Amino acid sequence: MDLIHFCTRLSSACGSSEEIKAVRPLEDEIVVSLSPASLLQTVRTLREEFAATFVDLFGLDQRPSQDAFQLHLIFALDNEQSRVHLVIDLDTERPAFPSLMHDLPATDWYEREVWEEPGIQPEGHPLLRRLRLPPDWPQGIYPHRSSFAWSQNVQAAEPHHIQLESAPEGVVDYPLGPVRSGVVESGHYTLRTVGEELVDMHLQLFYKHRGIEKRAEGLPLPLLPLLAERISGASAFAHSLALCQALESIAEVEVPQRALYLRTLLAELERLYNHLGYQADLCQATGLVVAQAQFDIWKERILRLNAAISGHRYLFGMNVPGGLSRDLSEASLDMVRGLTATLQPDLESLGKLLFDSPSHRDRLEGTGILTPQDALAYCAVGPIGRASGVDRDLRRDHPYAAYADIDFEVPVLQTGDALARARVRLEEAKQSLRIIDQALERLAAGSIAVPIEQLPAGESALSLVESPRGESVHWLLVGEDGRIRRYRARPASFANWQAFPLAVPGHNILTDFPVIEQSFGLSFAGADC
Amino acid sequence: MVFSWIRRGLRTGVLTTRYPAVQERLPEAFRGKPIMDASRCIAEQGCNACVQVCLPDALSLQTVVESAGNEATQLVLDYARCVACGLCVSACPQQALRMTNEYELAASRREDLRMVTLFAPPDTSDGENGKEENNGRYA
Amino acid sequence: MADMLDSATREAGERLKTKVQRLFGHSLHIRHVDAGSCNACESEIKLLLNPYYDIQRLGIFFTTSPRHADLLLVTGPVTRAMVDPLRQTYEAMPDPRLVVAVGACACSGGIFGPSAFSQGGVEHVLPVDVFIPGCPPSPLTLIHGLLLALGRVEQRMQGHTRRIKMGRPLSVITPSMQEKEAQS
Numbered sequence: 148m149d150l151i152h153f154c155t156r157l158s159s160a161c162g163s164s165e166e167i168k169a170v171r172p173l174e175d176e177i178v179v180s181l182s183p184a185s186l187l188q189t190v191r192t193l194r195e196e197f198a199a200t201f202v203d204l205f206g207l208d209q210r211p212s213q214d215a216f217q218l219h220l221i222f223a224l225d226n227e228q229s230r231v232h233l234v235i236d237l238d239t240e241r242p243a244f245p246s247l248m249h250d251l252p253a254t255d256w257y258e259r260e261v262w263e264e265p266g267i268q269p270e271g272h273p274l275l276r277r278l279r280l281p282p283d284w285p286q287g288i289y290p291h292r293s294s295f296a297w298s299q300n301v302q303a304a305e306p307h308h309i310q311l312e313s314a315p316e317g318v319v320d321y322p323l324g325p326v327r328s329g330v331v332e333s334g335h336y337t338l339r340t341v342g343e344e345l346v347d348m349h350l351q352l353f354y355k356h357r358g359i360e361k362r363a364e365g366l367p368l369p370l371l372p373l374l375a376e377r378i379s380g381a382s383a384f385a386h387s388l389a390l391c392q393a394l395e396s397i398a399e400v401e402v403p404q405r406a407l408y409l410r411t412l413l414a415e416l417e418r419l420y421n422h423l424g425y426q427a428d429l430c431q432a433t434g435l436v437v438a439q440a441q442f443d444i445w446k447e448r449i450l451r452l453n454a455a456i457s458g459h460r461y462l463f464g465m466n467v468p469g470g471l472s473r474d475l476s477e478a479s480l481d482m483v484r485g486l487t488a489t490l491q492p493d494l495e496s497l498g499k500l501l502f503d504s505p506s507h508r509d510r511l512e513g514t515g516i517l518t519p520q521d522a523l524a525y526c527a528v529g530p531i532g533r534a535s536g537v538d539r540d541l542r543r544d545h546p547y548a549a550y551a552d553i554d555f556e557v558p559v560l561q562t563g564d565a566l567a568r569a570r571v572r573l574e575e576a577k578q579s580l581r582i583i584d585q586a587l588e589r590l591a592a593g594s595i596a597v598p599i600e601q602l603p604a605g606e607s608a609l610s611l612v613e614s615p616r617g618e619s620v621h622w623l624l625v626g627e628d629g630r631i632r633r634y635r636a637r638p639a640s641f642a643n644w645q646a647f648p649l650a651v652p653g654h655n656i657l658t659d660f661p662v663i664e665q666s667f668g669l670s671f672a673g674a675d676c
Numbered sequence: 677m678v679f680s681w682i683r684r685g686l687r688t689g690v691l692t693t694r695y696p697a698v699q700e701r702l703p704e705a706f707r708g709k710p711i712m713d714a715s716r717c718i719a720e721q722g723c724n725a726c727v728q729v730c731l732p733d734a735l736s737l738q739t740v741v742e743s744a745g746n747e748a749t750q751l752v753l754d755y756a757r758c759v760a761c762g763l764c765v766s767a768c769p770q771q772a773l774r775m776t777n778e779y780e781l782a783a784s785r786r787e788d789l790r791m792v793t794l795f796a797p798p799d800t801s802d803g804e805n806g807k808e809e810n811n812g813r814y815a
Numbered sequence: 816m817a818d819m820l821d822s823a824t825r826e827a828g829e830r831l832k833t834k835v836q837r838l839f840g841h842s843l844h845i846r847h848v849d850a851g852s853c854n855a856c857e858s859e860i861k862l863l864l865n866p867y868y869d870i871q872r873l874g875i876f877f878t879t880s881p882r883h884a885d886l887l888l889v890t891g892p893v894t895r896a897m898v899d900p901l902r903q904t905y906e907a908m909p910d911p912r913l914v915v916a917v918g919a920c921a922c923s924g925g926i927f928g929p930s931a932f933s934q935g936g937v938e939h940v941l942p943v944d945v946f947i948p949g950c951p952p953s954p955l956t957l958i959h960g961l962l963l964a965l966g967r968v969e970q971r972m973q974g975h976t977r978r979i980k981m982g983r984p985l986s987v988i989t990p991s992m993q994e995k996e997a998q999s
Contacts (some may be wrong), residue, residue, distance in 0.1 A: 281896035281932075290931065301931045303895075325900050326848050328879040330861050333849040333897060354896040355851040358932035372730045372762055374928060380855025380951065424858070437681040443865035444691065450862075455703040458775075460953060461855050464707070466763050500680055672854045692869045693955075694967055700955055708949075708956075714979050732919060732926045740898045755972065756922035756936075759950035781959030783972040784827050786938065789922070789946060792976040 153177065154554050155199070160192035170331040175229040175545070176609060182234055182245045183218075190220070190247055191232075197229060199224050200539065201526050203620045204247075204257035204613070205635045206265035208292045212627060215284075216242035216267055218636075221609065221620065225544040230235055230609060243268040253526040254646055265291040279356045279675065282306040290361055292635075317341060321657070325354045329519040332671035336660075343542060343656040355675035364632035368422040368468055368599065370392070371631065375621070376463045378636055379673035381424075384417045385614030386638065389621040396466040396608035397625060398599045405593040406470035412483065412586040414612075419440050420578040422448040423616035425668045426501070429569055432665040433510045438501055444621020445490065452486050454530055457477065470596025484587060487580050494580070498573045502566075511566035515663030517650040518563055524644040529639050531667055534571045535563035541613035553585045563650075565666035572668075602629050614639055616670060618621065638673030700703060706777040707760040714727040716772035720749045720795035726764035726773060740794070748796040755781065770800070789802040824973065842874035844967060846884035846908065850901050851891035851933055855951040856918040860888065868954045875961055881907040886964060892920040892933040893940050905941050913944045913964050917957065924945045 157179065181189060193199040199222035220233040234438045246269040258269035259278040266289040269275070276602060280290070285304035289295060314320045318434040324335035335351035363374055373392040376383035395402055402410075427442035450460040457465050458478035465471055475483075502508055517527065519536035527537055540557040542550040558574035560567040597613060607624040617639030626632030648666055655663065693700055701764045702708065717723075719737055726735045734757035740750045783789050818990065849857060863870045864877070880886050881904045893901060916937040917989040919925030929935030937943050946962035 282896065283895060293932075297930055298928075299931050306899075325897065326881075326904050330847045330857055330877060331849070332854060333851070333900070354900070355849070355894055355928050356896070356932060357851055357894060358894065358930065361932075362930075365727070366731075369729060369763060373731050373763075375758070377853040377855075377950075378925060380853040381858060383855070435681070437685045440866050441684060441688070443862065444688065444867070447862060447865055447867045451703075454706050454953075456705070458703075458705040458707045458762070461858075461951070463759075463950070465853075500684070504681070508943065558845060643944065670854060671849075672852065675851075688866070691866045692872065693867060695955055695958060696962060702953065702955070706953075708953075713876045714977060720981055723854050730924070733928065735868065736838075754923065755948045756946055757919060757928075758948060759925055759927060761920045761950075778971075779949075779953055779956045780959045780968075780971040781949060781952065781956055782945055783970055783974075784945050785824060785974075788923075788948060788970065788974040789823055789948060790973050790974045792974075794976060795980045796978055 150177070151228070154278050156196060157189060157192060160188050160196075173541040175231055177229065177546060178232045178234060180234045180236070183237060186220075186233070186245065187245050187250070190222075190366050191250060193222050193231060195579065197224060197231075198226060201251055201253055202230070202618070203622075203635070203636070204254055205622070206242075206261035206291065207624070207633050208289075209519065210239070210293050216265060218244050218261065219622070221622075223574075223611070225539060228303070229508070230545070230611070233610065237267060242266070243270050245269075246271040246273075248272055251526075252524050253642070253644070253645060256641070263289070264290055266330065276302050276309060277307070279353045281353075281356065282308050283617070290358060295361070297364070309351065309599065311337060314339060318346070324351075330507070334671045337606055338651075338657065338660060340657055343658075345655045345657060345660065346652050348651045350648050352644060352671060353675050355672055357676070359676050360361045360636055363628045363631050365626075365628075367630065368398065368602065371634075372464075372466050372468070375380050375636065376461075378676055379638055379640070379670045380461055380463075381421055381670065382614040382616060382619070382638065382673065384402060384413055384462040384465060385612050385619055385637065386621070387463075388414060388548070389610040389612040390623070390636075391466045391468045392612070393610035393621050393623045394602070396610065397503050397602055397606045397623065398468070400469060400597045400599055402597065403594045404472050404549075404591060405474075408586045408590045408593045409471055409475055409595065410466070411549040411553065412455070412475075412583055413465060415582045415586070416449060416483070417452060417462055418615045419576055419579045419583075420446050420453070422572045423449065425665075426569065426671075427512075427566075427567075428506065428665045428668065429662070430501075432661045433507045435504060435507045436603055437502075438497075438504070438507070441497060445493070448486065448490075452482055455482060467596060469599045470594070472596070474595045480587060480590070483583065487583050491577075491580050494573075494577060498577075501573075501649050502570065508566065510570055510659070512564060514565040514655060514659050515650040515666055516562070516564045516653060517646055519561060521649045526642055527617075527646040528642050529613070529615075530571045530575060531568060531643050531646070531669075532569035532617065533557065533559045536561045541611050541618050543632065545611055548613060549586065549589075549611070550582075551578055552589065555585075567663055568666045568668075577605060604629055610647065616640055616668070616673065617643060629633055636676055638670065638676065640670040640673035641676070642670050643667065644674050683814055702777045702779055704777060707762050707775050709755065709761070709778040709781060710758065710760065710765060710773050710775050712793070713772050713774070714751075715792045716770040716797075717751065717793070718772075719751045719793075723769065725767040725769060729763040729767045731761070731763075732757040732759055735764055742796070743769075746797050748794045751793045751795070753791040753793075755783075755791070756786060787798070794812075821973070824970065826888045828971055843961070844876050844878040844884050845886045845888050845961075846878055846904065847888040848888050848897075848904050850897040850899055850921070850937065851894035852920055853891075854919065856890040856920075856969070857953045858973050859954055859957060860890070860917065862932070862954050863957060868958065870958060873958070873962070880911065881905075884908050885911070886913040886915060886961075887941070888917055889937045890917045892927045892935060893937055894933045895934050898934065898940055901937075901940060909922070913946045914941050915947060915960060915964055916943045917947050917960070918952060919948055919950045922948050925950060940989070951989045 430439035522535035620634040924935030
């Protein structure tokens, strides 16, 4: 990465060299401090000249240590395997920045979030409405400001629900949720139909906002992974891995080789049970009951393997800052080998049988198409993005743990329909088996953790991990007391839910909706956080 | 096509557990329920290692004043809050806490999930003092 | 095992049994509501229908309508936004109805506790008949809990207060929860 060229190009794009205040190259990360005035132009330059992909946007209240609010933007430079981190200091009296929505529709939810939680104004945002905070949250109370305490008593205000404009003649609105059919997570959909055809939908999430980012503030080090795991239980290992990697980066420790390979192995086990459970859920939506049972059986087998090797069915408690909390014995590794040996041929035959079943295939083909243009505009990540032509996978583009040393393919399809999403996940499950085999082969003896005692005050670190649903971002800032000052967690589902309503209209009928929803396979808990 | 699925299903055989007719055993490593041997506990000497690492505050330590007017140290293990993370087991310097793979944890009253241990000062009224009461028995 | 339970627990068990005997011949229809869980509890609940556990063999089914439900299964610490939907679901259920809290979050708020964002457990919103601890409780734990709600298994958990008399006076005042809060 030619740093000089990068800085020159950025400064000239902003028109004045003073607007870029500082550039600090870290390992794989370039931190650029700039003023709000040069934000739009900088973002344009990054996207057009450097092919940067938008990753995250969040706010921070620096007070009382410094009298300022800060806005953070993160972009990924996949070609360079590095990240660009923009830090913008904002005025304390009126913290504001120019909205990026016109260029980048994906920043919609992020800007609404910084508007309501730290209270930073995105100027020019077309539709500022509540996002995460519940309807009875009073105005003027900002949870991400330093003055707000986790256990503070917040009096309920008059509930303020979002009102949709009423449907015109001949159009019917179906409200579904937040308590929905089946054992599913809580969230609300309003489906708008003309006859049988779906013409629009409105998505109302954030019924499950528990305030995890705020909970992390001031917690002692060993307790942080417990919090990260419970952002979304099905991606527990991925989230705790991202958190621990960020802490290890801050503490500048090197995790032992054995731990890196074991982390890779466990992360892939998590991806496997998620992808197999996903196929089961999709078969439930299309009514292929025997297939659902077959995939559920495999999911249960992997969960039982997890319990036998780690003590927890969902791999909670494995990641600690500095490595792993426990080693995997030879007996455990043999169990893993045994499982992958039986799963590999079975997955081939199951997959073939599944996509050759006309009843299943018919319902998936051409349903819920997310076009490649929409996927790019809304920065869809993970298998959903890859089914719509977005060729990005953090394990390959920004390798972490032991992925840099392992061979695997990243399946990408262009059609963007439900069939593509199901195929991509099945292929990824097969690749996961390949990765697990290689990790087992290359596993050497050694320690599994290095101790981390103290965190240096004022330091921060970013960590990106490919969870089963896609790119998950974790960022930590250490306060003056060595405890966490600000925790930012952006699970993959938060990014992907924004793209979901775009896949619903367009030759889909009402009964296609469960298939579309299950084909995305997104997590509400991850988005609501 | 439908016969292929039926064949697969039949080939899989019967996997269903016979619980509760037959007791199932979970793997040894499974984190089900932590138990405590109060005779090893040194909370009354000022140790609160387990309390410090308990995120859901399942373990808590208070000084209570009993009806007789004397002070006692109360250690509470509240299973309704416990997430079975096992951090307390590693943190205890006396190995007073142990993780088991028990899974029949449901209760109809909230109080049935609270295990309270009172470290009371010596009492001349009923003879026996010291920690013999609970020696070696995890509960 | 039954004789080890104290009288209060036995009474509660009897009350539960009477309630349940009014239910039709021991089969059960469950309505689940997610009040803010991390999804691990839901995953375990869904697995109850898989061939390994197959709760339908025990006469337990899931229903989508609260009007047809006998038991309300709640996961999550009850976030602010879910308080009303949860109450409305409970009120839509006809008597006799049971409420079961699944997981540490539903039993007590778990790692979230009572806070500005959630209620700290289902019992702050609805009367709970059975608490099933765990994070998440495994399917076997769930089966035990559901059968306990039906009066078909015995309860194993028994709360207790144990007195350990010290051989010497307490010389140090032990730190209380308030001090621990202040330290963190």
